[in-house]
Amino acid sequence: MAEIEAGGGGGKHKGGKKRGKKMSTRVDFTPMVDLGFLLITFFMLTTSMNKPQTMEINMPVKDEVKDDDISKVKASQAVTVLLAKDDKVVYYFIDPVTGEPQTPQITNYGAGGIRATLLKENKQRNPRLDSIPIYKDMLNKGNIGEDQYKGYLSGIRGYKDALIVVIKASDKSRYNNLVDILDEMLICNIGRYAVVDITTPEVEMLKNVNLE
Amino acid sequence: MPKVKVPRKSTSVDMTAMTDVAFLLLTFFMLATKFKPDEPVVVDTPSSISEIKLPESGIMQITIDKQGRVFFGITEQTTREAVLQRMAEKYNMKFSAEEIKEFSLQSTIGLPLSQLSSYLKLDAEARKATQTAGVPTDSLNNELGDWIWQARLANNDIRVAIKGDRDADMPTVKRVIAILQEKKVNRFNFITSMEKAGE
Numbered sequence: 387m388a389e390i391e392a393g394g395g396g397g398k399h400k401g402g403k404k405r406g407k408k409m410s411t412r413v414d415f416t417p418m419v420d421l422g423f424l425l426i427t428f429f430m431l432t433t434s435m436n437k438p439q440t441m442e443i444n445m446p447v448k449d450e451v452k453d454d455d456i457s458k459v460k461a462s463q464a465v466t467v468l469l470a471k472d473d474k475v476v477y478y479f480i481d482p483v484t485g486e487p488q489t490p491q492i493t494n495y496g497a498g499g500i501r502a503t504l505l506k507e508n509k510q511r512n513p514r515l516d517s518i519p520i521y522k523d524m525l526n527k528g529n530i531g532e533d534q535y536k537g538y539l540s541g542i543r544g545y546k547d548a549l550i551v552v553i554k555a556s557d558k559s560r561y562n563n564l565v566d567i568l569d570e571m572l573i574c575n576i577g578r579y580a581v582v583d584i585t586t587p588e589v590e591m592l593k594n595v596n597l598e
Numbered sequence: 599m600p601k602v603k604v605p606r607k608s609t610s611v612d613m614t615a616m617t618d619v620a621f622l623l624l625t626f627f628m629l630a631t632k633f634k635p636d637e638p639v640v641v642d643t644p645s646s647i648s649e650i651k652l653p654e655s656g657i658m659q660i661t662i663d664k665q666g667r668v669f670f671g672i673t674e675q676t677t678r679e680a681v682l683q684r685m686a687e688k689y690n691m692k693f694s695a696e697e698i699k700e701f702s703l704q705s706t707i708g709l710p711l712s713q714l715s716s717y718l719k720l721d722a723e724a725r726k727a728t729q730t731a732g733v734p735t736d737s738l739n740n741e742l743g744d745w746i747w748q749a750r751l752a753n754n755d756i757r758v759a760i761k762g763d764r765d766a767d768m769p770t771v772k773r774v775i776a777i778l779q780e781k782k783v784n785r786f787n788f789i790t791s792m793e794k795a796g797e
Binding site for chain 2: 414415416418419422423425426430432433438439440441442443444445446447469502510520531555556558559561562563564565566568569572573581583
């Protein structure tokens with residue numbers, strides 16, 4: 387209870403006239419508050435305030451593509467990222483001279499892992515990346531609108547010589563890895579990437595480094 | 599020396615203000631609340647920095663849980679009814695009006711069509727207790743593909759969202775994506791949660 391009897395009452399009118407006791411009109415609200423907070427707790431726990439977030443992904447159309455429709459990309463422009471088991475990533479470039487895959491590198495999903503590599507490689511190939519902070523600044527100052535900013539951003543990300551990432555998930559990787567690597571695409575401003583099936587030589591490659 | 603008399607003060611606190619606050623908050627939560635749909639599986643979604651919000655309606659949600667079971671759900675009740683009727687037609691099955699009604703109240707289902715009828719007869723408690731097998735996805739009995747196709751026929755603008763568990767295995771995820779591509783769905787969403795700081 388919120389009230390503690392202060393005492394000192396009664397015993398005053400000994401032998402005096404019998405009077406009707408003056409009842410306090412105060413109501414104790416404590417149970418009502420209890421109930422109120424109980425209900426608040428209930429609604430707070432059952433409510434789902436934030437809508438789930440999503441990440442959009444476009445897959446290539448599965449129809450057969452005619453040979454002349456395939457746009458050839460320079461081998462040196464692409465990096466293949468293999469999602470291996472135990473949250474490890476293996477990536478390799480194609481040697482521009484021999485056309486053979488270079489030695490695969492093993493790394494992880496942390497900020498110092500695949501992200502560092504992708505940022506570095508993308509920066510080398512896409513000189514326009516530097517202007518993203520400038521546009522961002524303009525957006526924050528209100529000089530350009532949100533749509534305009536997005537337009538610039540996708541223009542920069544889709545630069546023709548920018549890094550192209552080919553993502554191949556091995557069967558031993560988990561779903562979290564796929565979302566993580568797609569997240570890195572956003573972080574590293576890579577506009578062109580594709581999720582493709584893993585091939586047998588690449589499975590062999592993973593076996594060689596004991597990650598299959 | 600005479601004792602110093604401390605006047606006894608009442609310790610009663612005025613609760614009115616507190617009640618006001620409590621009920622104000624209560625009203626807010628009651629109005630802002632939208633009950634979480636009852637989902638048959640708990641899925642821990644991966645986090646991402648993406649800030650796109652998922653619309654609340656017009657979604658066909660494919661859930662993949664830890665064990666690789668696949669669940670299928672549609673947000674609108676009317677679409678659910680239409681889809682079940684189409685599915686029944688395709689598989690030459692009959693569903694009674696009550697069964698269709700009951701089905702339209704299920705946010706997500708995860709079992710083969712052949713078991714659906716007996717599942718719908720159970721009450722809510724028993725349903726929770728049943729361990730369902732997930733929607734079949736193998737190429738011989740590709741019910742998921744049919745669900746997706748019928749849902750698209752019933753609602754042309756429906757969007758596809760995949761809600762996978764962090765630990766869902768890749769072959770299942772790949773299989774679901776392959777089915778989506780087979781059914782000409784080349785644009786879909788991955789449901790993720792907010793990136794936690796320091797991750």
